[in-house]
Amino acid sequence: MTAPLLSVRDLAVTFHLRGGLLRPTRHLKAVNGVSFDIAPGETLAVVGESGSGKSTMARAVMRLVEPSAGSIHLDGDDITALRGEPLRRIRPKLQMVFQDPYSSLDPSMIIADVVGEPLTVHGVATGADRDVRVQALLEQVGLGRYHMNRYPYEFSGGQRQRIAIARAIALQPKLLVLDEAVSALDVSTQNQILNLLEDLRRELGIAYLFISHDLGVVEHIADRVAVTYLGRIVEEGPTERIFAKPAHPYTEALLSAVPIPNPRVQRSRRRIVLPGDVPSPLAPPPGCPFHTRCPHVMDVCKTVMPAHTPMAGGGSAACYLHDPQATEDSRCAS
Amino acid sequence: MAAPILEVEDLGVEFLTDHGWVRVVDGVSFSVGEGETLGLVGESGSGKTVTSLSVMQLIPVPPGRISGGSIRFAGRELVGMSEPQLEDIRGDDIAMVFQESMTSLNPAFTIGEQICEVVRRHRGCSRREARDRAVEVLELVQIPDPRSRLGAFPHEFSGGMRQRAAIAMALACDPKVLIADEPTTALDVTVQAQVLDLLRSLQERFGMAILFVTHNLGVVADLCDRVAVMYAGRIVETATVFDLFESPQHPYTEGLLQAMPQLGERGKRLAAIPGTPPMPWQMPTGCRFHPRCPYAETACTEQDIPLRALAGDRHVRCRRVEELTLEGAQ
Known part of the structure; x- marks a missing residue:
C-alpha cells in the first residue's frame, strides 16, 4: 500500500457532561481507541x-471536536493539535458534506456565494474569476449556470x-x-448522488471517509469497511470480505x-x-462492548477487551472467537 | 384475500396552501383483509402518510379536508362520522403506531398511565384491571420486568423500548386493524429486526390486520402480504408481495426495485430514477410519472390513466401495461 493519506492512531474523544449539585460530572467516551488508515483515492x-461514535469519529478527523488522546496525520502532517492559522492552511485538503442539506446551506446566500465562499476565504479566486470556477463546479455536480443566482429554498x-458537494470539492x-x-x-x-460521488472519485481521485448506517449503500461505494460499536472499531477489512465472511458476531448480526x-x-x-439494546455509552460494559448481546459470549469477553486479530481475506476483527489462545482457554475452563 | 376489514375507496384529501386547495391524495382505493398486512x-x-392519517380521521382540519371518497371499517363508514363515535373506534378497533415514539408518547405521563388511560377509556374497567392489562401487553412486547416499568417515563426508555411500549399501547384493546406509519424507520437495524419479528408474532397470535406505511422495500419484502405503491398522490400498482417484486407492472415500481443497491454489485452504476417527484400544485397532465418514465409516449401525457384490474388481484395505472416487460428484484 502507498503511504496513507489519513492515518488515525488510538483516537479517543471524551465528552464531559457537567453534573449538578448532587450529580457528579460524567464522562462519555464517544470514541475509544480507534485506529485506521485511508489511502489516497480510497473509500x-x-x-x-x-x-x-461514527459521527464523532468523522468530526474528530475534521478537527471539529477535540480528540482527548491519539493522533491524526493527514498527508504526512500531524494535525491532531493544530489550531488557528496552521489548521486553516490544511483545511483545503480536508472537506466535509453533512447529512441534512436543509441546515448545511445558509438560506440567505445565493448559490454562487455558497459554492464560491471557500474560494474567497482561501484566496483562490475572486470576482469574475470566481464565478467562472463556480460555474464549472456546478456543472461538475450536474447543475447549471442558471442556478447560480438562486437561493437554497428553491x-x-x-x-x-x-450544491453541498460542489462547495466541498471547490478547493480540490x-x-x-x-x-x-x-x-x-x-x-x-x-x-x-452516489453515482455523482463515484464520478468525482474517478475524475479527481478524492478519498472518502463515508459515514453511514446503510449497509446496502456501503457495500456499493466502499473499498474498505470499519464496523463500529460503542466507540470502538470491532472489525475492519475489504468490503468483499466483510460482506461475504464477516468475522465479528456483531458484523454478522448487523448484516x-x-x-x-x-x-x-x-x-x-x-x-x-x-x-436487547445497545448499552448506554455513559456506562459501557467492561471487556468487549458487545458481550451483553453476543450469542457467542465467553467468560473472557466480560473482563478484557479483545485485541484485533488479522483475518484471512484482509482486515482484522477484535473478537476472542478468532484468537486461538482465548478459545483454547475457554475450552479448558468448560 | 380474506374478507376486507378496512376498505378505502376513491379517497381524496386536500390541503389549503399558498397555491390554493391542493389535492395530495387523489382517488386512492385499497382494502386490507382480516389478518392481512398491506404495505403502503x-x-x-x-401521500402515503396522509392516506394513513385519513383512515383514523386524524388529518388536521383546517388546513386539510377529506374532499371525497369513503373509508369503511367492518362495513361502517368512517368519513363524516361524529367525533365521539370516532373516539370510540380510535385506540380500540383501529390503533396506530407512529415513526417517532418520542413524540407520540406524552413525556409528562408514565408509560403505565398512558396505557391504562386507553384501556379505561375503551373498557371502562377498574384501575387495577387496567394496570394488569398494561403489564400483560408490556410483557407481550418483551419489555423486561413490566410491572416495575409501569412507573417509568418515556425518556427513561431507549428508542427501541419506546417503540415497543407504543406498540403495547396500540395493542392494549385488541385492535382489529393496526396502522403502522414507518414504525421502524427511526430505529437501528438490529432493533428494527426485533420490532419486525415482534409485529409478525403478534399478528400470528391475534390476527389483526396491519396497514404498514413505509419507504423501505426491504421491510416490505420481510413483512407484507400485499403491497400498494403510491406516486404523486395516487396508487400506481397493487399486487401480492411476491408478484410485485418478481414482475412489477408499473415503470415506477420497476424504478424503485432497480434503485435498491443490490448485494454483490460493487462498482456497477446504480440505477436512478431521473428527476424528482412533482409538487402537488403542479401535477403533470396524463400519467403523473410520465416526465420521469423511460417508457413514456405522447399518449401518456394526454389523458388521465385509470387504475386497471389485471388477473391475479393486481391493479396497475399504466396504459402500456400489455406491451411492457419490466424487470423485478434480483
Missing part, C-alpha cells in the same frame, strides 16, 4: 448504529446535496468526509438484520435477531 |  466506510433535497480536497450524506434522500435521488428487498430471499434466510 | 409504499411526498 473507507464507517458503519454502525446510533451511539457507536432546490430539492437532492439538488441541495449536489484530498479527503472528503461524508457524514450520512445520502441518508436524508429518497432512494431514487440517493442513487443520483443479517438488514432486510433484503426480495421476499423469497428475505423470508428464507437465517436471521440473527440480537436481544 | 412510496417516497416522501407521495
Whole structure:
C-alpha cells in the first residue's frame, strides 16, 4: 500500500457532561481507541448504529471536536493539535458534506456565494474569476449556470446535496468526509448522488471517509469497511470480505438484520435477531462492548477487551472467537 | 384475500396552501383483509402518510379536508362520522403506531398511565384491571420486568423500548386493524429486526390486520402480504408481495426495485430514477410519472390513466401495461 493519506492512531474523544449539585460530572467516551488508515483515492466506510461514535469519529478527523488522546496525520502532517492559522492552511485538503442539506446551506446566500465562499476565504479566486470556477463546479455536480443566482429554498433535497458537494470539492480536497450524506434522500435521488460521488472519485481521485448506517449503500461505494460499536472499531477489512465472511458476531448480526428487498430471499434466510439494546455509552460494559448481546459470549469477553486479530481475506476483527489462545482457554475452563 | 376489514375507496384529501386547495391524495382505493398486512409504499411526498392519517380521521382540519371518497371499517363508514363515535373506534378497533415514539408518547405521563388511560377509556374497567392489562401487553412486547416499568417515563426508555411500549399501547384493546406509519424507520437495524419479528408474532397470535406505511422495500419484502405503491398522490400498482417484486407492472415500481443497491454489485452504476417527484400544485397532465418514465409516449401525457384490474388481484395505472416487460428484484 502507498503511504496513507489519513492515518488515525488510538483516537479517543471524551465528552464531559457537567453534573449538578448532587450529580457528579460524567464522562462519555464517544470514541475509544480507534485506529485506521485511508489511502489516497480510497473509500473507507464507517458503519454502525446510533451511539457507536461514527459521527464523532468523522468530526474528530475534521478537527471539529477535540480528540482527548491519539493522533491524526493527514498527508504526512500531524494535525491532531493544530489550531488557528496552521489548521486553516490544511483545511483545503480536508472537506466535509453533512447529512441534512436543509441546515448545511445558509438560506440567505445565493448559490454562487455558497459554492464560491471557500474560494474567497482561501484566496483562490475572486470576482469574475470566481464565478467562472463556480460555474464549472456546478456543472461538475450536474447543475447549471442558471442556478447560480438562486437561493437554497428553491432546490430539492437532492439538488441541495449536489450544491453541498460542489462547495466541498471547490478547493480540490484530498479527503472528503461524508457524514450520512445520502441518508436524508429518497432512494431514487440517493442513487443520483452516489453515482455523482463515484464520478468525482474517478475524475479527481478524492478519498472518502463515508459515514453511514446503510449497509446496502456501503457495500456499493466502499473499498474498505470499519464496523463500529460503542466507540470502538470491532472489525475492519475489504468490503468483499466483510460482506461475504464477516468475522465479528456483531458484523454478522448487523448484516443479517438488514432486510433484503426480495421476499423469497428475505423470508428464507437465517436471521440473527440480537436481544436487547445497545448499552448506554455513559456506562459501557467492561471487556468487549458487545458481550451483553453476543450469542457467542465467553467468560473472557466480560473482563478484557479483545485485541484485533488479522483475518484471512484482509482486515482484522477484535473478537476472542478468532484468537486461538482465548478459545483454547475457554475450552479448558468448560 | 380474506374478507376486507378496512376498505378505502376513491379517497381524496386536500390541503389549503399558498397555491390554493391542493389535492395530495387523489382517488386512492385499497382494502386490507382480516389478518392481512398491506404495505403502503412510496417516497416522501407521495401521500402515503396522509392516506394513513385519513383512515383514523386524524388529518388536521383546517388546513386539510377529506374532499371525497369513503373509508369503511367492518362495513361502517368512517368519513363524516361524529367525533365521539370516532373516539370510540380510535385506540380500540383501529390503533396506530407512529415513526417517532418520542413524540407520540406524552413525556409528562408514565408509560403505565398512558396505557391504562386507553384501556379505561375503551373498557371502562377498574384501575387495577387496567394496570394488569398494561403489564400483560408490556410483557407481550418483551419489555423486561413490566410491572416495575409501569412507573417509568418515556425518556427513561431507549428508542427501541419506546417503540415497543407504543406498540403495547396500540395493542392494549385488541385492535382489529393496526396502522403502522414507518414504525421502524427511526430505529437501528438490529432493533428494527426485533420490532419486525415482534409485529409478525403478534399478528400470528391475534390476527389483526396491519396497514404498514413505509419507504423501505426491504421491510416490505420481510413483512407484507400485499403491497400498494403510491406516486404523486395516487396508487400506481397493487399486487401480492411476491408478484410485485418478481414482475412489477408499473415503470415506477420497476424504478424503485432497480434503485435498491443490490448485494454483490460493487462498482456497477446504480440505477436512478431521473428527476424528482412533482409538487402537488403542479401535477403533470396524463400519467403523473410520465416526465420521469423511460417508457413514456405522447399518449401518456394526454389523458388521465385509470387504475386497471389485471388477473391475479393486481391493479396497475399504466396504459402500456400489455406491451411492457419490466424487470423485478434480483
